[in-house]
Amino acid sequence: MRHKSFDGAIEVFSTCPPSAAVDRTTYMHNVIDVARRSEDAGCEGVLVHADNGLADPWLLSQLIIQKTASLCPLVAVQPSRMHPYKVAKMAASIGHLYRRSIYLNIVAEGFKDDLMALDDTTRHDKRYGRLVEYATIITGLLSDPSLISFEGEFYRLGKLKMTPALPANLLPRVFVSGRSAAGSRAARVLGATAVKYPKPPGEEEGPPDDSISYGVRVGVIARQEEREAWEVAQRRFPTGRSRRITDKLAMKPSGSASRRQLSQTAEQTSASKSPYWLFPLENYKTFCPSHEHGV
Numbered sequence: 001m002r003h004k005s006f007d008g009a010i011e012v013f014s015t016c017p018p019s020a021a022v023d024r025t026t027y028m029h030n031v032i033d034v035a036r037r038s039e040d041a042g043c044e045g046v047l048v049h050a051d052n053g054l055a056d057p058w059l060l061s062q063l064i065i066q067k068t069a070s071l072c073p074l075v076a077v078q079p080s081r082m083h084p085y086k087v088a089k090m091a092a093s094i095g096h097l098y099r100r101s102i103y104l105n106i107v108a109e110g111f112k113d114d115l116m117a118l119d120d121t122t123r124h125d126k127r128y129g130r131l132v133e134y135a136t137i138i139t140g141l142l143s144d145p146s147l148i149s150f151e152g153e154f155y156r157l158g159k160l161k162m163t164p165a166l167p168a169n170l171l172p173r174v175f176v177s178g179r180s181a182a183g184s185r186a187a188r189v190l191g192a193t194a195v196k197y198p199k200p201p202g203e204e205e206g207p208p209d210d211s212i213s214y215g216v217r218v219g220v221i222a223r224q225e226e227r228e229a230w231e232v233a234q235r236r237f238p239t240g241r242s243r244r245i246t247d248k249l250a251m252k253p254s255g256s257a258s259r260r261q262l263s264q265t266a267e268q269t270s271a272s273k274s275p276y277w278l279f280p281l282e283n284y285k286t287f288c289p290s291h292e293h294g295v
Helices: 024-040 057-067 084-098 112-117 122-141 181-190 226-236 241-250 257-272 281-282
Strands: 001-002 010-015 045-048 072-077 103-106 147-152 157-161 174-177 193-196 215-218
Touching: 010 024, 024 045, 024 057, 024 174, 045 057, 057 072, 057 084, 084 122, 122 147, 122 181, 174 181, 181 193, 226 281
Parallel strands: 010 045, 045 072, 072 103, 103 174, 174 193, 193 215
Antiparallel strands: 001 010, 001 215, 147 157
C-alpha cells in the first residue's frame, strides 16, 4: 500500500504474510522476517489482514512490535469481529506496554461467507454509517481522558473511560476503504485516510477530494525478465475456470457497485496481459509484474 502522508511525502506499507499461505512450523519466522525486511527498507508500517481463516491480527501485531524498532502494524478491524471498546483497549494496552503506536484499517465489508457465519446481516447501505460510529467511539476513548458517553444507531455507551490512557503521541491513524462514495464520505467525517485500488494506467484520475488523504493498494511481483514474473504470477494466482468458480462461490465479497466494476476491469486486464493485472482481485489481491512496468 502507498499512502500520501500529511506532510506530502509518500509512505509505503508492506503486507504481513497470511497464515493460510505459510506452513505453521515456519509461519512465525516468516512474519518476523517480513517485518524486519520492511523496516530495513524504510516502510512506515505493515498491513495485518483479518478474516475467519487467518491468525488473529492483534497477536501478529504484537509479535511485529516485539521484533522491530519502529515499524507500525496497520491492524484490520471490523465491527462484526470486535467491539469498539475492545479495539481501543488493545491499542491503549500496546501503547502502555511498548510505547508504540498501531494504525487501524477499519473495514466496513468483508467476505460474504465470513459475515454470514458471524450473523452480521447489516445492509450494505448501513455499513459505512456503522463504521463511522465504530471509529468515532475508538478514537474518542483513546483521545479523551474523561468519561465519555455515546448514543448512535448502532452503539450506545455510558460514562466509559479508557484505562490505561494512551499518550497523545501514540494515537492511531485511521484508514478506511475509499473506493466507494460512501467510503470517501466516511474518511472525510473521520479525518481518515481513504484507501482504494487504482485504475489501470491511463484511466486513473486525480483525487476527487483534496481534503482527504488517499492511499492506494497494489502488489508487486518483480523479476529480471517479464516472462519470469508472469510465470510466478500464474503459479501464485491460477486462472483456470474451476479455480475462478471456486473462489467466487467460497470467497465472494459482500458486494457493491464499485466492487463489481473492479471485477469487470479484472477480467479485461487478464485478457489483455496488462502489466497492471487485476485478476487477483477475485482473491482480494493485486500485483504488478516487472521492473520495466513497475508501479
